[in-house]
Amino acid sequence: MDKIDKDLLEKITDLHKIELGAFNIRKNGQAIDKKSTKEIEIVPKKDKSGIDVFVKPNVKNKALHIPVIITMGGLNDLVYNDFYVGENSSITIVAGCGIHNSTSENSVHNGIHSFHLEKNSQVKYIERHIGVGNGSGGKILNPVTKIYQKENSSLHIETLQIGGVTSSIRKTFARLGENAKLEVQENILTTDEEKAETEFKVVLKGKKSSVEVVSHSVARNNSFQKFKSNLVGENDCFGHVECDGILLDNARIVSVPMIDAKDNNSSLVHEAAIGKIAGDELVKLMSLGLSQEEAENTIIKGFLMG
Amino acid sequence: MLKIENLSYNIFEDEKDREILNDISLNFEKGKIYVITGPNGSGKSTLVKIVMGIKKQTSGKIFFNGKDISNLSINERANLGISYAFQQPVTFKGLKVRDLLDIASHKKNDFNTLCDYLAQVGLCAKEYINRPLDDKLSGGELKRIELALTLARKTPLNIFDEPEAGIDLWSFDNLTNIFKNLKNTTNIIVSHQTKILEIADYVILLKNGKVVKIGSYSEVKPFIENATCGKLRSQNGQD
Ligand SMILES: Nc1ncnc2c1ncn2[C@@H]1O[C@H](COP(=O)(O)OP(=O)(O)OP(=O)(O)O)[C@@H](O)[C@H]1O
Numbered sequence: 001m002d003k004i005d006k007d008l009l010e011k012i013t014d015l016h017k018i019e020l021g022a023f024n025i026r027k028n029g030q031a032i033d034k035k036s037t038k039e040i041e042i043v044p045k046k047d048k049s050g051i052d053v054f055v056k057p058n059v060k061n062k063a064l065h066i067p068v069i070i071t072m073g074g075l076n077d078l079v080y081n082d083f084y085v086g087e088n089s090s091i092t093i094v095a096g097c098g099i100h101n102s103t104s105e106n107s108v109h110n111g112i113h114s115f116h117l118e119k120n121s122q123v124k125y126i127e128r129h130i131g132v133g134n135g136s137g138g139k140i141l142n143p144v145t146k147i148y149q150k151e152n153s154s155l156h157i158e159t160l161q162i163g164g165v166t167s168s169i170r171k172t173f174a175r176l177g178e179n180a181k182l183e184v185q186e187n188i189l190t191t192d193e194e195k196a197e198t199e200f201k202v203v204l205k206g207k208k209s210s211v212e213v214v215s216h217s218v219a220r221n222n223s224f225q226k227f228k229s230n231l232v233g234e235n236d237c238f239g240h241v242e243c244d245g246i247l248l249d250n251a252r253i254v255s256v257p258m259i260d261a262k263d264n265n266s267s268l269v270h271e272a273a274i275g276k277i278a279g280d281e282l283v284k285l286m287s288l289g290l291s292q293e294e295a296e297n298t299i300i301k302g303f304l305m306g
Numbered sequence: 307m308l309k310i311e312n313l314s315y316n317i318f319e320d321e322k323d324r325e326i327l328n329d330i331s332l333n334f335e336k337g338k339i340y341v342i343t344g345p346n347g348s349g350k351s352t353l354v355k356i357v358m359g360i361k362k363q364t365s366g367k368i369f370f371n372g373k374d375i376s377n378l379s380i381n382e383r384a385n386l387g388i389s390y391a392f393q394q395p396v397t398f399k400g401l402k403v404r405d406l407l408d409i410a411s412h413k414k415n416d417f418n419t420l421c422d423y424l425a426q427v428g429l430c431a432k433e434y435i436n437r438p439l440d441d442k443l444s445g446g447e448l449k450r451i452e453l454a455l456t457l458a459r460k461t462p463l464n465i466f467d468e469p470e471a472g473i474d475l476w477s478f479d480n481l482t483n484i485f486k487n488l489k490n491t492t493n494i495i496v497s498h499q500t501k502i503l504e505i506a507d508y509v510i511l512l513k514n515g516k517v518v519k520i521g522s523y524s525e526v527k528p529f530i531e532n533a534t535c536g537k538l539r540s541q542n543g544q545d
Pocket residue numbers: 317326344345346347348349350351352353393
């Protein structure tokens with residue numbers, strides 16, 4: 001592994017100081033290293049690119065790292081990762097994709113993930129996406145996530161995309177069983193001419209199932225973000241979506257809410273607020289001695305990383 | 307150390323000018339405690355916000371240690387040594403109490419230092435430093451943290467806008483002690499509270515945007531009672 005590889009890996013995994021357990025590292029479309037443990041088995045797919053991950057039942061507090069790095073232009077990487085998490089298990093999965101593209105050709109990563117959570121299982125899924133390198137080629141990411149949660153399972157997703165990704169279209173679909181709980185925290189920064197789109201569809205099928213989506217976006221320069229969510233309540237369930245956006249320069253953010261209460265016991269809320277950086281926050285920080293620019297950066301950093 | 311000269315502030319409302327502050331001139335001496343009091347809406351917050359640079363005067367000048375600061379930005383004034391604790395503390399999305407204390411004191415503080423800042427205002431650091439400074443904190447907690455931020459700056463001029471608001475009476479003596487212990491600094495406190503008025507070297511009474519009286523608390527006290535009555539009567543339309 002060279003310096004660029006290490007830098008990228010660090011950027012997409014450093015926040016999570018969890019003991020390295022099972023892992024699978026993918027570079028430029030190839031699996032370059034992997035380790036299974038007795039609790040977490042990683043099996044390469046035979047018919048296509050990607051892995052199946054089997055977490056045994058009753059596994060407690062283990063970690064799995066599955067970073068992807070791309071250090072070349074002209075690559076269109078398509079990978080399928082499927083996670084099967086056994087009953088009563090709790091694990092943290094750290095994923096993410098770092099693209100370093102200094103060429104004039106596009107680098108594309110399409111990660112298609114599916115999560116199958118058995119009863120009472122708990123998963124924390126952390127995903128960081130970054131693009132670096134000053135080539136004119138695009139750094140493009142299109143993650144697709146399909147989630148199937150059984151009774152009493154819980155999934156907590158943290159997505160962080162902090163700049164440098166030319167274009168991303170992120171699609172998430174979830175189906176929740178009885179008392180299943182899904183939490184999503186998505187933080188996205190776009191700058192320059194970047195575009196980021198997010199689309200959620202969550203079907204709350206089980207009784208007392210719940211979903212909470214919090215999206216924080218910051219759009220600078222001429223960038224564009226679109227946030228689309230669709231909650232479908234098919235039972236006595238609870239859903240809450242909060243889309244909070246900060247606009248700078250000539251950027252644009254569009255929020256498209258859809259909530260469909262098919263069952264009259266569902267309680268679904270969509271809140272969206274998009275606007276300039278809050279004036280009183282700026283004034284407060286400036287009164288503590290920060291320049292306007294420092295104050296703006298502090299607010300944005302807190303909003304995205306806090 | 308702070309001098310306000312012929313300061314006026316007008317706003318344009320209902321197609322005409324409305325005078326919020328009218329030709330105010332004040333001189334604040336180093337090391338003294340000034341309490342600005344007066345009825346709701348008399349212009350107290352407006353006056354101190356103009357000093358901090360948060361609002362811009364319509365006319366008049368402000369001098370700080372002899373330097374004309376009338377046209378300086380908020381942060382330029384802050385860095386010259388002026389602090390302002392807001393009447394309504396500002397909340398943030400994503401900044402923690404410790405982040406704000408670090409910003410206020412211009413350094414990365416260790417736990418013990420953070421502890422000292424918060425202990426002064428009666429808060430236990432362990433419970434607060436990593437909490438987001440957002441509206442999940444209670445009104446009184448926010449006020450105390452606002453106070454701690456101002457104290458952490460250790461500036462020669464401190465302005466507190468109704469610091470007692472939301473603070474339980476039980477902690478009142480601690481609050482007045484904070485001001486009494488701020489040695490060698492100049493403190494301007496906007497307040498309605500007797501206990502705070504009592505620690506003032508000078509009380510400044512504002513009414514309808516004008517300074518009505520300035521002097522010791524006992525000198526100003528009779529005027530305060532009149533001012534409040536006057537305001538209430540006019541609000542009830544019996545004036
Ligand atoms: N931006 C504004 N637009 C309209 N009116 C304003 C504005 N700012 C201040 N005012 C008015 O100016 C007057 C003085 O307000 P200010 O906040 O200074 O009062 P105060 O003395 O601090 O009152 P309180 O004791 O209630 O805090 C009030 O009548 C207020 O409504």
